[in-house]
Amino acid sequence: MENQPTRLTEWSEGSGCGCKIAPAILDQILSSSGSFSQNDPNLLVGNSHKDDAAVYQVSDDLAVINTVDFFTPIVDDPYDFGRIAAANAISDVYAMGGKPVFANAILSWPVEKIAPELAAKVLEGAKSICKLAGIELAGGHSIAAKDPIFGLSVNGIIHPRKIKTNKGGKPGDLLFLTKPLGIGVLATALKRQKIKDQDYLNLLDTACKLNSVGTILGNHEEVHAMTDVTGFGLLGHLIEMAEGAGLSAEIEIGNLPLIEGIQEYINQFIFPDNTYRNWNAYNTKIKGVVGMDLVKLCDPQTSGGLLIAVAEENKAWFEETMKLENQPIWEIGRFKAKGEFMVEVI
Helix, strand or coil: CCCCCCCHHHHCCCCHHHHCCCHHHHHHHHHHHCCCCCCCCCEEECCCCCCCCEEEEEECCEEEEEEEEEECCCCCCHHHHHHHHHHHHHHHHHHCCCEEEEEEEEEEECCCCCCHHHHHHHHHHHHHHHHHHCCEEEEEEEEECCCCEEEEEEEEEECHHHCCCCCCCCCCCEEEECCCECHHHHHHHHHCCCCCHHHHHHHHHHHCCCCCHHHHHCCCCCEEEEEECCCCHHHHHHHHHHHHHCEEEEECHHHCCECCCHHHHHHCCCCCCHHHHHHHHHHHHEECCCCCHHHHHHCCCCCCCEEEEECHHHHHHHHHHHHHCCCCCEEEEEEEECCCCCEEEC
16 A cells, blocks of 8 residues: 555644634633733833734834744645645745745654655745745754744844834724635635645645735834734734734724635535634624634635725725735725724624
């Protein structure tokens, strides 16, 4: 009997950013540990507003960005796993408006059960994405453990006055998304061995695309707030933005971009278990969700798109700028004065 190829997703209960600790539990951990209390005036961005990365000012015109992101396999192919994990980690620097400069790898590998050669393929995939981002994979740390885990710690730079946080939104700001939703659905279809070949390619195309336009947007005051959509789904990250700004938001469900092919899987109830985890965490803060629309809103994304708040009077400028950068965008809603609900779906 021939040896069957190793399926990396068999080694994890969850996958990708769907492995994140539930929002309520994470809040409990951080608050109990005192992580929300930070007194260094040079720490410009820390845990207090659940932003994408930490930012530390080192001079009048320079701040350092640092983020760390890792997870269990989202796909079976080790090279693709490395690519997705790297794109996802680097995205946190882009989401702050910064420029990545180098990265270090984080690798956990069950070396007695999964061939070390496959771990090498993971690193090879990560290096390919780092090369696209114009940075070096400079080093890292590895351990032998029962679960395969991979990610990066990424360092970036930015001018202290150009930082884009997730809390800078203003009433009337338009909300734009730079990638379609559905990565979690497709990853679940893969894990259950139900995915079609073309849909797998759609998964890779979306998850491996860099959010590098974030560096450009860091230079523009017309962009008021920015974050990337990952494990808490569109709804979770939008609520973080709204709460940080003291606002509410409305989104048009018909305007949400979806990766081609995911509705067929949703109709078969193929989506991550953590979709319900996200829904249970946020459903009391939202109005207007009908039926299975909750999947689109709460699907945990891995290496999802940027969620961007732009002043309405600068809509034409923003759309033209994105067109020049060959960056697809979808207008999905707007911020408004704080109401009874954090998000209203219309």
